[in-house]
Amino acid sequence: MSLLEVKSLTKRFGGLTAVNDVSFSLEAGAITAIIGPNGAGKSTCFNVISGFYAATSGRLFFEGADITALPLHAVARRGIARTFQTTALFANHSALDNAIAGYRQRTRSGFFDALLRTPRERREEREAREHAYEALRFAGIESSAARIAGSLSQEAQKRLAIAIAIVARPKLVLLDEPVAGVSGDQMAQHGELIARMSQAGFTVCLVEHKMDLVMGLADRIVVLHHGRKIAEGTPAEIRADDAVVEAYLGTAVA
Amino acid sequence: MRTRTLPAAWSLTAILALALPAVVHNPYYLQVIVGGYVTAIAVYGLNVILGYAGQLSLGHAAFFGIGAYTVALLETRAGLSFWPALAAGCALSVAIGYLVGAISLRTRGHYFAIFTAAVGVMIGVVFTNDQQLTNGNIGIVNIPPPAPIGPISFESPVAKYYLVLAALAFAIWIVARVRYSLLGRTLLALASNEDLAASVGIDVMRAKRLAFMLATFLAGLAGGMFAIFVGFLGPDSSGLDVSFDMLLYLIVGGAGTIAGPLVGTLGIVVLTQWLQGFEHYKLLVFGPLLIVLVRFFPAGIAGGFARLRWRRTATP
Numbered sequence: 001m002s003l004l005e006v007k008s009l010t011k012r013f014g015g016l017t018a019v020n021d022v023s024f025s026l027e028a029g030a031i032t033a034i035i036g037p038n039g040a041g042k043s044t045c046f047n048v049i050s051g052f053y054a055a056t057s058g059r060l061f062f063e064g065a066d067i068t069a070l071p072l073h074a075v076a077r078r079g080i081a082r083t084f085q086t087t088a089l090f091a092n093h094s095a096l097d098n099a100i101a102g103y104r105q106r107t108r109s110g111f112f113d114a115l116l117r118t119p120r121e122r123r124e125e126r127e128a129r130e131h132a133y134e135a136l137r138f139a140g141i142e143s144s145a146a147r148i149a150g151s152l153s154q155e156a157q158k159r160l161a162i163a164i165a166i167v168a169r170p171k172l173v174l175l176d177e178p179v180a181g182v183s184g185d186q187m188a189q190h191g192e193l194i195a196r197m198s199q200a201g202f203t204v205c206l207v208e209h210k211m212d213l214v215m216g217l218a219d220r221i222v223v224l225h226h227g228r229k230i231a232e233g234t235p236a237e238i239r240a241d242d243a244v245v246e247a248y249l250g251t252a253v254a
Numbered sequence: 255m256r257t258r259t260l261p262a263a264w265s266l267t268a269i270l271a272l273a274l275p276a277v278v279h280n281p282y283y284l285q286v287i288v289g290g291y292v293t294a295i296a297v298y299g300l301n302v303i304l305g306y307a308g309q310l311s312l313g314h315a316a317f318f319g320i321g322a323y324t325v326a327l328l329e330t331r332a333g334l335s336f337w338p339a340l341a342a343g344c345a346l347s348v349a350i351g352y353l354v355g356a357i358s359l360r361t362r363g364h365y366f367a368i369f370t371a372a373v374g375v376m377i378g379v380v381f382t383n384d385q386q387l388t389n390g391n392i393g394i395v396n397i398p399p400p401a402p403i404g405p406i407s408f409e410s411p412v413a414k415y416y417l418v419l420a421a422l423a424f425a426i427w428i429v430a431r432v433r434y435s436l437l438g439r440t441l442l443a444l445a446s447n448e449d450l451a452a453s454v455g456i457d458v459m460r461a462k463r464l465a466f467m468l469a470t471f472l473a474g475l476a477g478g479m480f481a482i483f484v485g486f487l488g489p490d491s492s493g494l495d496v497s498f499d500m501l502l503y504l505i506v507g508g509a510g511t512i513a514g515p516l517v518g519t520l521g522i523v524v525l526t527q528w529l530q531g532f533e534h535y536k537l538l539v540f541g542p543l544l545i546v547l548v549r550f551f552p553a554g555i556a557g558g559f560a561r562l563r564w565r566r567t568a569t570p
Contacts, residue, residue, distance in 0.1 A: 050453060052449075071452075073457045076453055076454055076455035084449075084450070088447055088450040090442075090443050090446040090450065090451075097439065100439060101439055101454060104439065104443070105454060105455025109436045111468070114431050115431050117431065121436065125436060164454060165454075
């Protein structure tokens with residue numbers, strides 16, 4: 001069953017068509033990678049799906065429901081989480097507080113709960129803390145829980161961003177270049193973390209440049225070039241696809 | 255809140271505040287302190303919208319004015335007693351805050367600051383120029399003190415001192431409760447990174463609007479207290495310069511901290527009084543002092559202490 005369906009998605013910025021009539025679907029439980037040369041429209045695609053940008057035309061269906069016009073926070077509450085290319089964190093807060101903020105969408109306590117410290121407030125705070133620790137543990141940074149997010153290493157920050165994304169147990173996690181700026185040996189560990197996310201039941205969709213990582217991880221690959229989808233298939237199919245090879249390497253001269 | 259020194263410091267502050275009228279007999283000094291308390295209530299409101307939610311409102315004094323004028327006019331013209339007038343003042347301040355917030359909070363950063371400054375100026379113009387409503391620059395005189403509750407009368411300066419102190423304690427209680435709650439975390443998160451907050455499912459607009467309503471409530475409460483503690487109300491109380499004064503108190507005390515508004519407001523108000531004799535030369539003291547503060551306590555006085563404590567406990 002497909003979890004997310006992208007139908008004829010187009011996004012224009014003035015005269016520039018960043019995403020042009022792209023359709024694909026994400027299968028529940030699978031890892032799908034969106035690849036393509038620089039400027040292919042991969043991140044724009046993510047930004048439209050997550051509600052960051054409004055689509056110029058086309059439709060998005062999540063679990064069968066039309067989410068095209070939903071604002072950012074409403075998309076998140078449906079169960080779509082994302083990370084950002086330039087790792088976004090609550091930089092001046094502790095790692096634990098970052099993860100707790102990620103869990104806020106699952107809690108209902110408001111102003112009067114805060115004033116009166118109602119049982120609901122206390123229960124939800126405890127619940128948020130437990131889930132936050134669990135997410136940090138899953139991402140492998142539990143020992144850094146008390147540290148200020150901005151002071152963590154680049155690699156740990158990437159892990160924290162994933163913890164923030166998964167703490168509320170979304171159905172779909174969009175990872176925008178999860179290993180950008182991560183060094184060689186740590187890259188394998190990140191690949192392992194993403195594989196574990198899939199095993200834990202998250203449907204994962206990632207935008208990534210590192211081909212060896214993508215080929216090893218992805219169940220399916222969607223290839224974008226100049227805003228259009230030029231290929232879709234398993235890693236083996238993509239490797240053998242002439243259009244893809246051409247897009248990446250150019251055409252033979254003679 | 256997690257260490258033992260903090261509750262001890264607050265208890266000591268409370269005892270000092272309660273004992274103050276027994277020590278300070280000069281009614282003028284007491285008046286200065288009460289004035290500081292009143293302003294501090296409003297600064298606590300500014301702390302919610304700026305210190306927690308990260309949105310710079312420059313129209314804060316106008317909401318203080320709405321609370322003050324509502325109380326003054328309802329008491330002197332409609333013959334209402336203080337308590338319902340105060341409730342009406344707070345309600346009107348929040349209602350106007352809701353409307354202003356619903357529009358202005360869609361903008362971010364400088365735009366929100368400029369918008370709220372403009373709203374503040376507009377409301378100030380009404381206070382100054384609407385002769386029929388507010389008496390313009392002449393102001394409103396003889397605003398009666400609250401009617402007695404049982405045996406407690408609010409005529410004397412000492413009684414008014416305790417009334418304002420109670421209101422201040424109420425404001426601090428609200429702000430502290432919000433700070434250490436899921437709602438408080440939500441506000442701090444959106445102040446830290448609004449895009450990320452929205453992408454983890456936080457309704458940013460709703461959270462900001464709530465923070466703004468709480469801020470305008472406290473401004474209105476402070477205004478209502480101001481109206482009865484002086485007994486006179488003019489448009490000077492609510493101008494743009496007052497908004498900037500409040501901002502100064504908050505930044506010096508420490509935005510986002512619980513002690514900050516009280517420390518900053520009382521500190522500067524009392525210092526200003528001390529230096530009154532120097533007239534314009536007092537700026538020679540203020541200037542360097544501000545530079546030292548910004549250089550060594552960029553997070554304000556309370557923020558600086560919090561940071562020192564954090565460093566002490568964080569070192570293994």
